[in-house]
Amino acid sequence: MMKSLYHSFSLTSRHQILLRMYSPSARKIMSSSPIRKTQTTSFESLNDYDEQFPPLTGGSKKKKVSPTSEVDLGSTNPCKSSQFQNWTRGKEALSLQTNFGCKHRDQGTRRSRASRSLDEEANVTTFEVAAGTGSRTSVVELDSTNPSSPSKSSQSHNLKIRKVRNHRNSGFKSRVQSPKRKEDPPFDICSSVIERNDTSINDWALADETNGETVEVSNKHRVLRPGMVLLKDFLTHDIQVDIVKTCRELGVKPAGFYQPGYRVGSKLHLQMMCLGRNWDPQTKYSKNTDIDSKAPDIPVAFSVLVEEAIREAHALIDRESGTEDAERILPVMSPDICIVNFYSESGRLGLHQDRDESQESIGKGLPIVSFSIGDSAEFLYGEKRDVEEAEGVILESGDVLIFGGECRMMFHGVKSIIPNSAPMSLLNESKLRTGRLNLTFRHF
Numbered sequence: 527m528m529k530s531l532y533h534s535f536s537l538t539s540r541h542q543i544l545l546r547m548y549s550p551s552a553r554k555i556m557s558s559s560p561i562r563k564t565q566t567t568s569f570e571s572l573n574d575y576d577e578q579f580p581p582l583t584g585g586s587k588k589k590k591v592s593p594t595s596e597v598d599l600g601s602t603n604p605c606k607s608s609q610f611q612n613w614t615r616g617k618e619a620l621s622l623q624t625n626f627g628c629k630h631r632d633q634g635t636r637r638s639r640a641s642r643s644l645d646e647e648a649n650v651t652t653f654e655v656a657a658g659t660g661s662r663t664s665v666v667e668l669d670s671t672n673p674s675s676p677s678k679s680s681q682s683h684n685l686k687i688r689k690v691r692n693h694r695n696s697g698f699k700s701r702v703q704s705p706k707r708k709e710d711p712p713f714d715i716c717s718s719v720i721e722r723n724d725t726s727i728n729d730w731a732l733a734d735e736t737n738g739e740t741v742e743v744s745n746k747h748r749v750l751r752p753g754m755v756l757l758k759d760f761l762t763h764d765i766q767v768d769i770v771k772t773c774r775e776l777g778v779k780p781a782g783f784y785q786p787g788y789r790v791g792s793k794l795h796l797q798m799m800c801l802g803r804n805w806d807p808q809t810k811y812s813k814n815t816d817i818d819s820k821a822p823d824i825p826v827a828f829s830v831l832v833e834e835a836i837r838e839a840h841a842l843i844d845r846e847s848g849t850e851d852a853e854r855i856l857p858v859m860s861p862d863i864c865i866v867n868f869y870s871e872s873g874r875l876g877l878h879q880d881r882d883e884s885q886e887s888i889g890k891g892l893p894i895v896s897f898s899i900g901d902s903a904e905f906l907y908g909e910k911r912d913v914e915e916a917e918g919v920i921l922e923s924g925d926v927l928i929f930g931g932e933c934r935m936m937f938h939g940v941k942s943i944i945p946n947s948a949p950m951s952l953l954n955e956s957k958l959r960t961g962r963l964n965l966t967f968r969h970f
């Protein structure tokens with residue numbers, strides 16, 4: 527398994543190009559989205575990865591340094607397209623590559639390079655240690671590649687901290703304050719002002735109502751684990767465009783996108799906006815009575831899509847299990863929170879559990895429903911907060927991932943964003959910036 531995970535995330539751009547050529551869903555991307563240039567995977571590039579998942583406790587582990595390694599493809603490709611049907615599954619990625627006739631040089635050393643030692647943290651009950659590491663609460667530096675994230679010196683962080691202290695000492699009534707941008711304008715997920723077209727998101731809701739109860743299940747969908755379902759290509763092009771436009775519209779308002787972080791100054795490698803209820807890595811869902819910071823409502827059409835996705839997942843679970851037990855395996859959920867993340871090409875999110883919702887919600891296994899739009903992501907998941915043991919799956923634009931029931935507390939994270947993998951037609955029509963938009967719906 528570790529080997530397969532390792533292999534699944536060692537794909538060079540050449541692999542990705544070939545995978546796309548042979549994968550039906552990827553062909554769509556291939557035809558619309560040019561791949562800029564061929565790159566080779568180097569172990570130097572894993573430094574970033576190490577930064578993302580530093581040990582929670584103790585000193586830093588000495589990393590073995592090995593020379594850059596390339597992955598060669600055989601000159602002929604024996605893969606049949608059917609072999610690529612499952613290419614999104616981490617486990618199958620290894621056999622996929624084997625089928626490709628890939629030759630891995632330097633295999634032994636690569637394994638050790640990817641090696642991380644996070645086992646000692648696997649059993650911790652909370653991972654918000656000090657400034658937090660390796661989770662949604664990761665310690666991360668400012669994302670210098672983010673156009674709306676100006677680099678701040680540690681001096682300015684100190685300044686901020688001092689200001690807060692002065693404020694406290696001045697006798698003002700202090701309230702729990704999330705370390706939000708106050709001075710920065712909201713991040714714009716689109717590259718220029720866009721016009722909303724006539725097909726409003728409310729039309730999807732109407733379309734859904736006319737669909738009745740019949741749910742046709744696509745053969746591309748997968749039950750990854752009991753309670754964890756991947757719906758491939760679930761969001762149509764038009765719906766994706768409208769989601770981008772809606773998120774953009776909400777996101778440029780004062781309660782819109784910002785780079786979340788901690789009071790001490792460290793930030794997550796993404797831009798975030800909350801709908802329904804505010805969450806941030808420092809204060810979680812703690813009530814904020816400040817009227818200005820009220821999260822916008824979740825658009826009704828978003829909620830309709832979530833419920834529709836869960837119905838489709840149920841149909842798939844029933845079909846695969848030959849029972850009618852789906853609602854027990856994956857409970858129904860009607861969302862009252864949506865966390866919208868935007869990852870630039872360098873964006874990522876460490877392995878974490880979504881554990882800040884109510885005990886009741888978590889106890890019932892009410893699922894997290896996640897929409898992916900734009901560039902694809904290498905998504906990791908597993909029972910432990912251990913990158914080596916995690917499985918991987920590629921989430922492409924239009925995919926919906928659902929995890930609830932016994933998978934509700936699964937560790938998960940985004941290892942990387944695959945550059946230039948978004949459908950060109952989506953970018954043209956929505957003006958979405960380079961990167962990935964992700965919406966995770968939850969019930970508090």
Ligand SMILES: O=C(O)CCC(=O)C(=O)O
Pocket residue numbers: 662865867875880896903905938939940964966
């Ligand atoms: O971007 C993703 O796919 C995952 C996001 C996530 O896990 C979260 O927002 O809690």
Ligand SMILES: [Fe+2]
Pocket residue numbers: 878879880938966
């Ligand atoms: Fe999460």
